[in-house]
Amino acid sequence: MSEDFYPVILAGGRGTRFWPLSRKKRAKQLLALDGKQTMIQQTVARLLPASRGKQFWIITNDDLRPEILRQLPKLAKDQVLAEPMGRNTAPAIGLAAFILQRTNPDAVIGLFPSDHVIANPDRFREVLADGIQIAASGENIVVLGVQPTRPETGYGYIEAGSLGTADALRVRRFTEKPNAETAAEFLKAGNYYWNSGMFLWSARTLANALTEHLPKTAAVLEKIAADYGTNKFAGTFRRLYPKCENISIDYAVLEPRSAKGEEESNIFCLRADFGWNDLGSWTALHEHHATRQSPADGNLISGQGIFTLNASSNYVHAPGKFVAVVGVNDIVVVETDDALLVTTRENAQDVGKVVKYLDEKKMGKLV
Amino acid sequence: MSEDFYPVILAGGRGTRFWPLSRKKRAKQLLALDGKQTMIQQTVARLLPASRGKQFWIITNDDLRPEILRQLPKLAKDQVLAEPMGRNTAPAIGLAAFILQRTNPDAVIGLFPSDHVIANPDRFREVLADGIQIAASGENIVVLGVQPTRPETGYGYIEAGSLGTADALRVRRFTEKPNAETAAEFLKAGNYYWNSGMFLWSARTLANALTEHLPKTAAVLEKIAADYGTNKFAGTFRRLYPKCENISIDYAVLEPRSAKGEEESNIFCLRADFGWNDLGSWTALHEHHATRQSPADGNLISGQGIFTLNASSNYVHAPGKFVAVVGVNDIVVVETDDALLVTTRENAQDVGKVVKYLDEKKMGKLV
Numbered sequence: 001m002s003e004d005f006y007p008v009i010l011a012g013g014r015g016t017r018f019w020p021l022s023r024k025k026r027a028k029q030l031l032a033l034d035g036k037q038t039m040i041q042q043t044v045a046r047l048l049p050a051s052r053g054k055q056f057w058i059i060t061n062d063d064l065r066p067e068i069l070r071q072l073p074k075l076a077k078d079q080v081l082a083e084p085m086g087r088n089t090a091p092a093i094g095l096a097a098f099i100l101q102r103t104n105p106d107a108v109i110g111l112f113p114s115d116h117v118i119a120n121p122d123r124f125r126e127v128l129a130d131g132i133q134i135a136a137s138g139e140n141i142v143v144l145g146v147q148p149t150r151p152e153t154g155y156g157y158i159e160a161g162s163l164g165t166a167d168a169l170r171v172r173r174f175t176e177k178p179n180a181e182t183a184a185e186f187l188k189a190g191n192y193y194w195n196s197g198m199f200l201w202s203a204r205t206l207a208n209a210l211t212e213h214l215p216k217t218a219a220v221l222e223k224i225a226a227d228y229g230t231n232k233f234a235g236t237f238r239r240l241y242p243k244c245e246n247i248s249i250d251y252a253v254l255e256p257r258s259a260k261g262e263e264e265s266n267i268f269c270l271r272a273d274f275g276w277n278d279l280g281s282w283t284a285l286h287e288h289h290a291t292r293q294s295p296a297d298g299n300l301i302s303g304q305g306i307f308t309l310n311a312s313s314n315y316v317h318a319p320g321k322f323v324a325v326v327g328v329n330d331i332v333v334v335e336t337d338d339a340l341l342v343t344t345r346e347n348a349q350d351v352g353k354v355v356k357y358l359d360e361k362k363m364g365k366l367v
Numbered sequence: 368m369s370e371d372f373y374p375v376i377l378a379g380g381r382g383t384r385f386w387p388l389s390r391k392k393r394a395k396q397l398l399a400l401d402g403k404q405t406m407i408q409q410t411v412a413r414l415l416p417a418s419r420g421k422q423f424w425i426i427t428n429d430d431l432r433p434e435i436l437r438q439l440p441k442l443a444k445d446q447v448l449a450e451p452m453g454r455n456t457a458p459a460i461g462l463a464a465f466i467l468q469r470t471n472p473d474a475v476i477g478l479f480p481s482d483h484v485i486a487n488p489d490r491f492r493e494v495l496a497d498g499i500q501i502a503a504s505g506e507n508i509v510v511l512g513v514q515p516t517r518p519e520t521g522y523g524y525i526e527a528g529s530l531g532t533a534d535a536l537r538v539r540r541f542t543e544k545p546n547a548e549t550a551a552e553f554l555k556a557g558n559y560y561w562n563s564g565m566f567l568w569s570a571r572t573l574a575n576a577l578t579e580h581l582p583k584t585a586a587v588l589e590k591i592a593a594d595y596g597t598n599k600f601a602g603t604f605r606r607l608y609p610k611c612e613n614i615s616i617d618y619a620v621l622e623p624r625s626a627k628g629e630e631e632s633n634i635f636c637l638r639a640d641f642g643w644n645d646l647g648s649w650t651a652l653h654e655h656h657a658t659r660q661s662p663a664d665g666n667l668i669s670g671q672g673i674f675t676l677n678a679s680s681n682y683v684h685a686p687g688k689f690v691a692v693v694g695v696n697d698i699v700v701v702e703t704d705d706a707l708l709v710t711t712r713e714n715a716q717d718v719g720k721v722v723k724y725l726d727e728k729k730m731g732k733l734v
Contacts, residue, residue: 020691303707305733307724309717314709322706322733324387324721327714333700333707339689340670340702342681342709347694350676354691357674366672366689 004107005132006203007047007056008096011040011068011114012086016355017281017348020339021317024367025063029115030071033285038071039115046121047112050128055107057081058114059092084238090252091217091244093199094210098218098225100203108135109206111199111249117288119275128200131270134168135200139208141257141265142200143171144272145193151183154280154349156195156250159186160269161262168268173258174250196272199249209253217244217252282332282348286315301325313345339366371474372499373570374414374423375463378407378435378481379453383722384648384715387706388684391734392430396482397438400652405438406482413488414479417495424448425481426459451605457619458584458611460566461577465585465592467570475502476573478566478616484655486642495567498637501535502567506575508624508632509567510538511639512560518550521647521716523562523617526553527636528629535635540625541617563639566616576620584611584619649699649715653682668692680712706733 015028022028029040037045040058047056058080060068065082069075083092093111100107110128118124131142145158156177160169174195178186186192201209210218220243227236245252257265279285289300290313298313303323308314311325318335325331332348334341343351358367382395389395396407404412407425414423425447427435432449436442450459460478467474477495485491498509512525523544527536541562545553553559568576577585587610594603612619624632646652656667657680665680670690675681678692685702692698699715701708710718725734 020689304705305730307721309720310714311709316707316709318707321702322387322725322730324706324708324710324718326708326710326717326721328698328709328711331695331698331709333709335688335702335707338671339691340683340685340700341691341693342683342695342698342700343691343693344695347677350693351691353676354674354693358689363672363689 004104004136005051005055005110006096006100006107007051007110007112008093009040009043009047009056009058009112009114010089010092011058011060011064012083012092013113013115014355015115016352018285019351019355020334020336020341020366024364025067027064027115028279030064030067033279034117034288039117039279040068041071042118043112043114043116044072044075046118046124047110050125050132054079057096059083059095061086081237083241085242087241087244087246089197089249090210090214090247091221091241093206093249094214094217094221094244095224095241097201097203097206097210098221099228101207102225102228105202105204105207106136107203108132108200109203111197113197113278115279116196117275117277117279119277121274123274124272127270127272127274130166130168131200134165134268134270135202135205137165139205139266140165140201141205141209141254141267142168143254143267143269144196144198144276145169145269146196146272146276148187148192148194151180151187152194153177153180153183155278157183157186158193158195158269160191160193164268168270170262171258171265171267171269172262174255193269193271195250196276196278198272199254206253209257213256214245214247214252217247220244280349282315282334282343282351283345286313286332286345299325315345371471371503372418372422372477373463373467373474374418374477374479375460376407376410376414376423376425376479376481377456377459378425378427378431379450379459380480380482381722382482383719385652386718386722387701387703387708387733391731392434394431394482395646397431397434400646401484401655406484406646407435408438409485410479410481410483411439411442413485413491414477417492417499421446424463426450426462428453448604450608452609454608454611454613456564456616457577457581457614458588458608460573460616461581461584461588461611462591462608464568464570464573464577465588466595468574469592469595472569472571472574473503474570475499476568476570478564480564480645482646483563484642484644484646486644488641490641491639494637494639494641497533497535498567501532501635501637502569502572504532506572506633507532507568508572508576508621508634509535510621510634510636511563511565512536512636513563513639513643515554515559515561518547518554519561520544520547520550522645524550524553525560525562525636527558527560531635535637537629538625538632538634538636539629541622560636560638562617563643563645565639566621573620576624580623581612581614581619584614587611647716649682649701649710649718650712653680653699653712666692682712 015022159172161172164170227233301316305322307324330345526539528539531537594600668683672689674691697712
């Protein structure tokens with residue numbers, strides 16, 4: 001695979017929907033929600049064979065950086081950048097683009113979330129190799145799109161058009177999160193894909209796109225990049241990065257670019273048929289494990305001993321405790337040393353609101 | 368009130384429906400489910416003014432006796448008898464009858480559960496005083512009956528007949544726990560009362576009734592009573608008590624006696640209009656507290672900080688933890704150091720089955 005592929009892993013999110021397990025200094029990507037490795041360890045392990053060597057960055061914040069370095073002891077410290085202030089995805093990936101543009105503008109940059117599950121890493125790397133090849137040619141942008149299996153309202157969608165190069169479909173447009181009715185139409189239409197948040201471009205393509213669509217931020221990033229590799233970098237980064245606009249790459253570049261039309265925009269969608277799951281909530285985690293373990297009653301209970309009676313489709317996390325579940329369905333209970341969450345499979349997406357409340361009340365120990 | 372009133376408090380039950388809070392050595396009656404005092408402390412405090420001095424016994428078992436003595440330090444040790452083997456209510460109350468018959472056959476014995484709530488202790492003692500008076504006359508038996516407020520299928524019912532002496536109604540018959548249809552009929556009929564398990568008789572009446580209806584057990588109890596007050600008592604009690612039949616006083620005496628007919632049987636029902644609640648389950652406890660505290664959303668949550676969102680009528684006990692309840696109704700969650708119970712208000716009566724399972728699996732630490 002290309003020597004000139006640079007993955008950028010975004011690991012600054014909090015994953016508040018996994019409270020009380022996720023905390024400010026132990027965000028979702030630092031939890032082992034699926035197997036023994038944490039989500040970020042899995043992400044790095046998945047990308048290492050594709051990036052050969054250590055050509056990649058993790059972008060996070062000061063709260064999470066120490067634990068990331070602890071979980072990934074083989075990383076060099078300067079591979080894990082802490083944003084002085086969260087600025088969403090456009091500045092994060094843009095910085096990588098402007099740094100590489102100076103020395104290696106043909107290098108392909110990939111943007112990857114750090115907290116998703118991919119069931120088939122080999123297939124992931126096959127798709128990635130295809131994507132890198134497409135991104136390396138001309139001004140192409142590649143997005144990985146997931147075939148929808150339900151009318152999900154929590155994701156953005158990609159509307160695909162004609163077949164472009166190789167297996168890639170030309171992207172007709174990016175859409176915001178739809179309402180339920182629209183999501184159902186998308187599902188039925190068959191040419192809509194979930195936006196996985198994984199993108200590929202050459203450094204040049206991305207830097208140019210940012211200069212075109214986000215000139216102020218591009219200028220700031222260019223200044224920061226100019227100090228990369230010098231002892232001024234840390235200070236410049238801290239000082240200037242907060243001046244970047246707080247905006248996603250989707251909104252800043254992909255949506256306006258796709259407005260140029262299917263042929264002009266050069267955005268391609270590769271189908272992410274490698275068992276992708278963003279584990280967006282306790283419910284998604286429950287379903288992910290239930291699919292793999294297929295318990296007859298749909299219960300997934302971690303505890304020191306378990307008793308169930310007339311109970312189905314519950315998710316209970318209480319390691320170290322004997323757990324009894326009696327006459328209850330579709331409930332989510334998660335316990336930690338200092339907190340207890342009780343919710344339902346249907347309402348688990350609202351768990352982030354607990355964290356919002358705790359933030360507001362300045363109950364810092366609990367977030 | 369009568370110098371010759373001897374309450375007998377039954378405190379040998381396990382109260383398994385309050386698992387995981389209730390345990391073999393910390394049964395329901397030893398928990399402070401309502402206020403700061405434990406149930407048995409409340410029971411004793413309620414009866415002390417009626418019994419003047421220390422004319423009463425607590426009957427329990429070896430598992431619970433140490434904690435009972437600890438919770439009631441003013442009791443003499445010989446007031447707390449540990450049955451060598453649980454034999455249900457007939458032998459327990461019968462032993463008191465045969466002991467008192469030897470020295471004070473006119474004394475009135477009262478049988479009281481140790482784990483019920485009584486909202487109005489003053490009114491309780493008024494009813495009690497009436498009952499003692501009725502029980503002291505002739506061969507009368509007094510039962511305290513609770514006006515039903517719902518078609519409860521978990522209690523036995525008393526069918527009342529004509530007005531007897533004072534406020535007391537003659538008892539027509541005792542019924543087993545009814546099915547839902549019958550319970551609804553009882554509620555509608557208006558002359559059915561819940562059997563509270565509180566009874567009053569003279570020692571002579573009770574001893575005679577046992578001799579008539581349960582002759583084998585009566586003979587055993589008479590032998591044990593003969594050694595009371597001597598240093599042989601403890602040994603005789605341990606050796607002979609297990610020979611008693613394992614039977615309730617309702618089934619052994621009250622049901623056959625009531626079969627003699629309303630006039631012949633001399634069983635009277637006094638209305639227990641003093642805010643009785645047996646707190647039979649987590650749901651009953653929830654309702655008891657909700658009635659008194661009237662939270663707008665019906666949630667009763669004990670924790671170190673609480674957040675609720677779209678949640679109503681939940682009962683959560685997790686002292687020391689921050690508790691978040693999101694989008695869930697009618698759920699019961701109880702947490703202890705070593706166990707977590709998740710159930711519903713509707714199914715909390717099945718919690719005893721958890722303890723049955725733990726007993727069967729010999730998971731002794733958890734029961």
